[in-house]
Amino acid sequence: KQEVTQIPAxxxxxxxxxxxxxxxxxxxxxxxxxxxxxxPGKGLTSLLLIQSSQREQxxxxxxxxxxxxxxxxxxxxxxxxxxxxxxxxxAALIQGxxxxxxxxxxxxxxxx
Amino acid sequence: xxxxVQSPRYKIIEKKQPVAFWCNPISGHNTLYWxxxxxxxxxxxxxxxxNEEAVDDSQLPKDRFSAERLKGVDSTLKxxxxxxxxxxxxxxxxxxxDRGINEQFxxxxxxxxxx
Numbered sequence: 001k002q003e004v005t006q007i008p009a010x011x012x013x014x015x016x017x018x019x020x021x022x023x024x025x026x027x028x029x030x031x032x033x034x035x036x037x038x039x040p041g042k043g044l045t046s047l048l049l050i051q052s053s054q055r056e057q058x059x060x061x062x063x064x065x066x067x068x069x070x071x072x073x074x075x076x077x078x079x080x081x082x083x084x085x086x087x088x089x090x091a092a093l094i095q096g097x098x099x100x101x102x103x104x105x106x107x108x109x110x111x112x
Numbered sequence: 113x114x115x116x117v118q119s120p121r122y123k124i125i126e127k128k129q130p131v132a133f134w135c136n137p138i139s140g141h142n143t144l145y146w147x148x149x150x151x152x153x154x155x156x157x158x159x160x161x162x163n164e165e166a167v168d169d170s171q172l173p174k175d176r177f178s179a180e181r182l183k184g185v186d187s188t189l190k191x192x193x194x195x196x197x198x199x200x201x202x203x204x205x206x207x208x209x210d211r212g213i214n215e216q217f218x219x220x221x222x223x224x225x226x227x
Contacts, residue, residue: 004154031214043116043203044155044218051213089154093214098143099168100216102154 002027002094006103014111015082021075021106023090028068031093034100035064035075038087047088048075052095080110114138116219118204124225130192133222137185137206144181145216146189147203155203161187191224199226 003026013019023033032051036044048057048064050073056065063076073090087107091100117136125131137144142163147155158177160168163184172179176195181187191198201221207214 034215036218041223043118043220044205046215046217049213049215091154097168098160098214099157100145100155102156104152104154 002030002092002101004090004092004101004103006088006090006106008106009104010107010109012109012111013080015080017080018076018078019080019108021077021088021090021108023073023075023103025071025073025092025101027092027094028071029095030068031095031098033064033066033073034091034093035062035073036089036091038089038105040086044089077108082110082112084108085110116204116206116217118202118219118222120222121220122223122225124227125194126227127196128193130190131194131224132188132190133202133204133224135187135189135204135219137187137204138208138217141206141208141217142184143207143209143214144187145205145207146179146187147205147218149201149203149221151200158189194224194226196226199224 005024034049035047050057050066061078066073087105089105091102144161146158149155159172161181179189203221205216205218207216
């Protein structure tokens, strides 16, 4: 059974810092890995999707990497801003089942 | 292009009452998902539809939960009767496989409170 873990559960950093959010998964047989952002009381916004054959994806100040062999993905946020404050969730799409398995999320706070 | 639409956004009911949630996926998306998100947790899949067929309902508590997607477009998720433990956010998502990529897009969710 695929399990996805995100560490830390919460993170608070000053504005302007670069930061890394971590995601690990137990089964390397994934189709892709997706990073989402969730604001309080809102749905999920897709940030980046990395296919299993890819190593990384970039969008603006965000860079996500994927290492299937070690079961890890990271989300790098450069020059953090208060507007980046949200909960970030990673999810692995299981091959065949086409089912997203989510981590518990990292609650990020950027302090002005 | 409109995103995934869900209604209602909020629902408060007393236990043992029935409740229904509605979802309209992104136009052209043949796959539709219902997820349950408890407070402080990631979403968990309840049911997945490919067009009008439920292809994965293994996590759906069938004694009280039911879902339908009769014409392969919009979908309804029902709980009858609701229990206190059903209080959560119910998320709908949709996707279409494009050039081998299957990216899921989520609606805003329905926050259910059972009193």
